[in-house]
Amino acid sequence: MNLFDLKGQTVLITGASRGIGKALALGFRDMGAIVYGTGSKESSIEWMHSENIHGRVADVSQVGTILPIIEEIKSKHEKLNCLINNAGIASNTPAVAFKEEEIYKIINTNFVGTFRACQAYYKTHKLLGGNIINISSVLGLVGYSLSSVYSGTKGAVIQLTKSLAAEWIGNNFRINAICPGFIDTDMNKMIKDKPQVFDKVANNIPMRRLGNPEDILGAAIYLASSASSYVTGQIIVIDGGLTSLLR
Numbered sequence: 736m737n738l739f740d741l742k743g744q745t746v747l748i749t750g751a752s753r754g755i756g757k758a759l760a761l762g763f764r765d766m767g768a769i770v771y772g773t774g775s776k777e778s779s780i781e782w783m784h785s786e787n788i789h790g791r792v793a794d795v796s797q798v799g800t801i802l803p804i805i806e807e808i809k810s811k812h813e814k815l816n817c818l819i820n821n822a823g824i825a826s827n828t829p830a831v832a833f834k835e836e837e838i839y840k841i842i843n844t845n846f847v848g849t850f851r852a853c854q855a856y857y858k859t860h861k862l863l864g865g866n867i868i869n870i871s872s873v874l875g876l877v878g879y880s881l882s883s884v885y886s887g888t889k890g891a892v893i894q895l896t897k898s899l900a901a902e903w904i905g906n907n908f909r910i911n912a913i914c915p916g917f918i919d920t921d922m923n924k925m926i927k928d929k930p931q932v933f934d935k936v937a938n939n940i941p942m943r944r945l946g947n948p949e950d951i952l953g954a955a956i957y958l959a960s961s962a963s964s965y966v967t968g969q970i971i972v973i974d975g976g977l978t979s980l981l982r
């Protein structure tokens with residue numbers, strides 16, 4: 736018996752065009768899963784066609800973009816086995832300088848987008864059951880300068896995860912979250928472009944390095960597979976020791 740078997744399982748990963756989402760899409764494909772991945776625009780998903788990943792364009796900040804993809808997967812494969820809400824944006828804006836438009840762009844992408852995708856999945860699968868993995872952040876757990884709105888959305892995703900896990904447990908839904916620490920993706924370009932800032936961040940991480948996108952894959956496979964069949968409403972932190980080790 737392979738507890739981590741994902742062969743033939745259908746997985747939908749939002750924000751699969753780059754970074755963590757791309758590593759998850761390629762990793763799940765390599766495990767034999769049928770992977771659907773989204774990007775916000777056509778050019779983001781072009782590479783997926785030659786990699787045996789079903790690319791779909793969906794701006795998660797807009798109403799009704801994920802539902803048709805879940806319905807398509809259900810009609811073609813009978814069921815979506817796992818939804819991974821990964822699409823997200825960040826900014827290094829000081830709290831005092833936030834404009835209304837930027838506040839709502841981050842909230843609508845990171846929190847409302849995740850909520851709507853969960854809702855669409857439940858509506859189409861309430862008789863079939865489901866498995867949701869929300870990608871939150873360690874900044875949803877601890878405070879950090881210049882991350883006020885982003886941290887708020889990621890904390891909200893953690894509470895959303897726990898609340899939906901309680902509400903939908905009777906419909907055979909499991910819902911868990913992963914909190915990555917600082918991962919080497921475009922999202923951290925701002926940090927990487929400034930050597931002094933980068934050194935400060937890296938020196939604060941007990942493992943003394945940023946995570947790689949692939950560092951998130953093992954936990955996602957665990958949560959998507961039957962290895963975690965008795966796990967719901969939980970948060971897995973993957974941060975090189977950042978939030979829990981004193982040095």
Ligand SMILES: NC(=O)c1ccc[n+]([C@@H]2O[C@H](COP(=O)([O-])OP(=O)(O)OC[C@H]3O[C@@H](n4cnc5c(N)ncnc54)[C@H](OP(=O)(O)O)[C@@H]3O)[C@@H](O)[C@H]2O)c1
Nearest residue numbers: 750752754755774775779794795822823872917918920922
């Ligand atoms: N990197 C980190 O240190 C870190 C740490 C903790 C948590 N996270 C979380 O991990 C997730 C992935 O982050 P990442 O570092 O891989 O970021 P990334 O490299 O910047 O990639 C972001 C992904 O989200 C997609 N996206 C952004 N806005 C979207 C929208 N409105 N609709 C649809 N897709 C959208 C992007 O699509 P396009 O390519 O089309 O723009 C891209 O696929 C995010 O939720 C992030 O908050 C990251």
